[in-house]
Amino acid sequence: MSSSTSDMPSRRATLAERLTSLMDTRHPDGTGPGNADEVAARSREIAARSGGPTVSHQTVHNIRLSKVSNPGLDTLAALAGVFSVTVGFLLGETDTPPAPRSARDRPQAPAVASVAPSATTLAARLNHLFAVVHPRTRGPYTDAEIARAVTDRGGNLSADSIAALRNGGWDDPTSKQLRSLAEVFGVPVAFFFDDAVASKVSDDLTLLNAFKEAGARKVALRTVAELDEEALTALVPVIEHLNRAGKRQRM
DSSP, X not given: OOOOGGGSOOTTOOXXXXXXXXXXXXXOTTSOXXXXXXXXXXXXXXXXXXXXXXXXXXXXXXXXXXXXXXXBHHHHHHHHHHHTOOHHHHTXXXXXXXXXXXXXXXXSSOGGGGTSOOHHHHHHHHHHHHHXXXXXXXXXXXXXXXXXXXXXXXXXXXXXXXXXXXXXXXXXXBXXXXXXXXXXXXXXXXXGTOHHHHHHHHHXXXXXXXXXXXXXXXXXXXXXXXXXXXXXXXXXXXXXXXXHHHHHHOO
């Protein structure tokens, strides 16, 4: 199995284009481009070993034809596992998927295990956003407030649906619904299923809240002015992270 970065679609590519590219370039070693039946069969093999989600050949076919452009998270997770990519790649949050490995180097556990959230994980991450992303002058937003913010952005999530996501009663929102939630909270959609992204975003939010608790006026500008060039260079990305995290706090 071989492919180059130039073979991969750009971030503007649709889900159909990304899936087609993967099926053309990431087929099993020694075989030709994959088809919908092979992708579905591979997803069942992975599920039999690890208990993950599966995808039907018809769904694969419909996604490639753009008849389905807003699949559920389980479908995206199954496809990610088949091709050893992240859900974030399928959703266009990154242009370059992880480098494919040969069959003998590939572990028995599917790659999707690290990105496909259980209901508890998805619920915990959403609840974490509720707990930390809100103005310092008030408490967390309510489910109804977030639902209105989603609606204002053209999304479709009710307060009851958000409550179900938070308590683990529902664990398969569509990609558009996840995007709407991510946009409202100002985080990348990969926050909900990618451990590395979730950790980085959480660190940014924690740092921002610490500064807010300390109070901006307590950070003296003269302290910054006295820093040497190396220290200032190290400080720039921190300030950029704080700026991005600050935007997440403003609905």
